[in-house]
Amino acid sequence: MDEAALIRAAQQGDQDAFERLVRAYDQSVLRLAMNLLRSVEDARDVYQDAFLRVYKNLHSFRFDCSFHTWLYRIVTNLCLDHLRKRKVRREESPVAHTESGTLDFMQMVPEERVDGDPQRHLMSRELGRRIGEVLRGFTPRERMVFELRHYQGMRLKAIGEVLGTSEEAAKNCLFRATQKMRQALGDFV
Amino acid sequence: MTCELARSRLSLFLYGELSFDEEEALQQHLESCEGCRHALEREKVWHEAVDLHATEPPANLLAQFRQELRARLAEERRPHRTFALWEWLGEVLHAPYMRPIGALALVLAGFLAARLTAPGVSPVSQADNAGHGPTATQVRYVQPDASGGVRIVMDETRQRILSGSLEDLAIQRLLLAAASDAADPGLRVESMDILKSGADSPEVRRVLLQALRQDPVAGVRLKAIEGLKSFSAEPEVRKVLADVLLTDENPGVRTQAIDLLVQHKGAGMAGLLQEALYRDSNEYVRQRCQKTLREMNASVGTF
Numbered sequence: 001m002d003e004a005a006l007i008r009a010a011q012q013g014d015q016d017a018f019e020r021l022v023r024a025y026d027q028s029v030l031r032l033a034m035n036l037l038r039s040v041e042d043a044r045d046v047y048q049d050a051f052l053r054v055y056k057n058l059h060s061f062r063f064d065c066s067f068h069t070w071l072y073r074i075v076t077n078l079c080l081d082h083l084r085k086r087k088v089r090r091e092e093s094p095v096a097h098t099e100s101g102t103l104d105f106m107q108m109v110p111e112e113r114v115d116g117d118p119q120r121h122l123m124s125r126e127l128g129r130r131i132g133e134v135l136r137g138f139t140p141r142e143r144m145v146f147e148l149r150h151y152q153g154m155r156l157k158a159i160g161e162v163l164g165t166s167e168e169a170a171k172n173c174l175f176r177a178t179q180k181m182r183q184a185l186g187d188f189v
Numbered sequence: 190m191t192c193e194l195a196r197s198r199l200s201l202f203l204y205g206e207l208s209f210d211e212e213e214a215l216q217q218h219l220e221s222c223e224g225c226r227h228a229l230e231r232e233k234v235w236h237e238a239v240d241l242h243a244t245e246p247p248a249n250l251l252a253q254f255r256q257e258l259r260a261r262l263a264e265e266r267r268p269h270r271t272f273a274l275w276e277w278l279g280e281v282l283h284a285p286y287m288r289p290i291g292a293l294a295l296v297l298a299g300f301l302a303a304r305l306t307a308p309g310v311s312p313v314s315q316a317d318n319a320g321h322g323p324t325a326t327q328v329r330y331v332q333p334d335a336s337g338g339v340r341i342v343m344d345e346t347r348q349r350i351l352s353g354s355l356e357d358l359a360i361q362r363l364l365l366a367a368a369s370d371a372a373d374p375g376l377r378v379e380s381m382d383i384l385k386s387g388a389d390s391p392e393v394r395r396v397l398l399q400a401l402r403q404d405p406v407a408g409v410r411l412k413a414i415e416g417l418k419s420f421s422a423e424p425e426v427r428k429v430l431a432d433v434l435l436t437d438e439n440p441g442v443r444t445q446a447i448d449l450l451v452q453h454k455g456a457g458m459a460g461l462l463q464e465a466l467y468r469d470s471n472e473y474v475r476q477r478c479q480k481t482l483r484e485m486n487a488s489v490g491t492f
Binding site for chain 2: 015018019022023026027030031034035040043044047048051052055056127128131132149150151155156171174175178179181182185186
């Protein structure tokens with residue numbers, strides 16, 4: 001069954017079709033939320049709330065845009081809310097308590113195998129720390145555009161559609177974000 | 190184009206987000222400016238460094254979130270009480286003077302319901318009541334028929350539910366297939382979690398070993414290694430564990446491999462741990478190797 005048929009079936013209340021839609025997209029939704037929020041707890045909230053909203057509002061989806069754009073609009077709005085709230089609320093908490101024990105977000109960043117070269121290992125860790133710092137220093141919109149372009153590989157035109165802004169505005173945002181990243185990593189690379 | 194303008198556009202150039210004219214102007218500038226070509230190389234280096242900093246959600250986390258979502262969706266689907274109207278009706282109908290009127294209303298409601306659900310009134314309801322369980326339906330084409338009605342041709346995908354114990358061969362076969370489903374790491378974790386209790390079967394053990402060796406998702410490999418706990422003395426399992434200790438990219442999986450290997454400290458164990466101690470970049474894994482070597486009275490510094 002193609003995606004459009006799956007969506008129509010889910011709109012008619014087919015639970016299996018809805019579950020298949022979730023499974024088609026939920027890995028990339030979770031990756032996006034975790035990369036943006038750098039917190040397992042917040043990513044869990046976004047994951048749950050996003051798919052619940054999709055479930056409740058799927059009947060109003062009219063195929064005016066792709067399902068991917070519609071879903072990402074929901075996810076990015078939820079993430080932006082979290083990022084904005086966090087500015088006044090607290091620092092990021094990278095640790096979460098799950099059924100399988102405590103999860104540290106930093107453990108999910110793949111570790112570079114450096115075959116016992118301690119100097120290179122230290123450099124790699126320091127570089128990772130700095131990248132994390134720069135990402136945290138981005139404004140919510142810069143972080144969003146950088147994430148969608150750099151990690152999710154979306155074109156600026158599509159990012160504009162998701163964020164409800166123009167391609168040019170997304171481009172300016174990406175430009176500012178890359179400038180900050182270049183300045184922070186300049187002496188490292 | 191000035192060098193300053195060229196350098197400010199390098200990232201957008203790497204993302205392929207410059208307009209045709211902007212890219213053309215930058216290419217021309219790069220051909221004649223060695224400094225900016227060098228800057229472009231540095232730009233590529235930081236882009237790659239940032240790539241490495243991406244996170245991949247562990248598959249077991251994805252599986253857990255899916256379960257939580259299923260529970261919340263089930264909660265959503267549960268019918269809500271429409272209390273106010275019914276409570277009010279209940280009170281009114283319980284009043285003594287309303288009893289004859291209520292009885293009459295019930296008779297009327299029963300009569301109407303019987304009329305509306307009588308066979309032959311609604312062919313759609315007949316189809317729905319066939320009792321085959323949920324289906325995903327796609328209408329292929331529709332056409333009027335000779336009797337003035339309509340003929341609808343549709344494709345149906347029917348959902349089947351199978352229940353049984355892990356000893357049931359049909360269940361086991363489906364679980365083994367799900368454990369190797371390349372497209373869905375969450376399903377692999379869930380299947381592996383069930384299969385791990387059936388590792389007595391050589392077929393299950395073979396799938397666990399294969400997942401431990403090859404699955405790209407660390408969460409799946411961790412479930413596989415859990416299932417092999419009771420078989421850590423077997424030569425084939427030990428061989429894979431040794432391989433995992435030296436080559437797996439995830440420190441958690443490497444640590445688990447040590448835990449299983451040390452259950453049976455055989456020949457070659459000290460050499461393997463020494464090699465891991467020499468090669469591994471993760472501090473915790475190195476400490477774990479050192480601790481085990483000390484417990485075995487083996488050297489940690491003469492390799």
